[in-house]
Amino acid sequence: MSDPSEPPEMPEIRVDHIGIAVHEVADAEPLLDLLGAEKLVHEEDPTNSFRWAYYLLGDASRVELLEPVADDSSFLTDFLAENGPGMHHVTLEVADMDAAISALEAEDIRVVDRTDYDEWAEAFVSPRNPTGVLWQLMEYHESFSDGRPAPERLYIGGERLSE
Template structure:
């Protein structure tokens, strides 16, 4: 069986109707907002918040009036935990090792500065896990830079 590459919890993604309405709670909890941008491939905006040295939360909110996976999620479930992102050192190796363990992987996509795939929430935990590998240029392409990585460095 294939060996799993190094991985760690990167962040928990929380679906909300509005980032400005939701973020005061994160500020009250001691979070610092370090980043916000519209998604490159969907009708949503995401914002990153740090809490301490290595804990990070992400708010994701719909952008515009179009239907998307996020508007569907919010209509069905309301605001709440949407996904847990696991940073992996080698996305292809992680997919291979998980599939060898009969874990259903879906939505594998490659972008200029990162790759991602998802463990379907039909798994026994009911949680959507995003597997993400950062590529060269990810931090440099964003104002928050290396603060977007746990501990300031990618795996």
């Protein structure tokens, strides 16, 4: 039996990708091409407020470009208006979203905007933390790879942490 005074243990976790906000993927993509990146996915998010393009860079690095779908106000248009193009977030893949959130909250780290989709779950660590970085926590579900590149190309190390 675990000791209730002990904080919950953080599940397996790894850096999945960095997210970069851009006005248009087409304008930023030539640089990624020069760097040798290979586009794996370019699709609209489930909320229809932005598109994301996901790139493989080397054997274990991923970069994501985020572009607004319309000029309507969204987190992304607000970010671009305030900061211009640039790094938006760092995504950490977690093996167990519930356990990761519990471990963070036990240490008074604020986790916000949890959303569970069919293909993945995500939550964000508020940038009002000691690093000042917006951290996205992501747990891939089995169906994430449906209709996307093969898992060995899509995931770091070829498989989801939660497998």
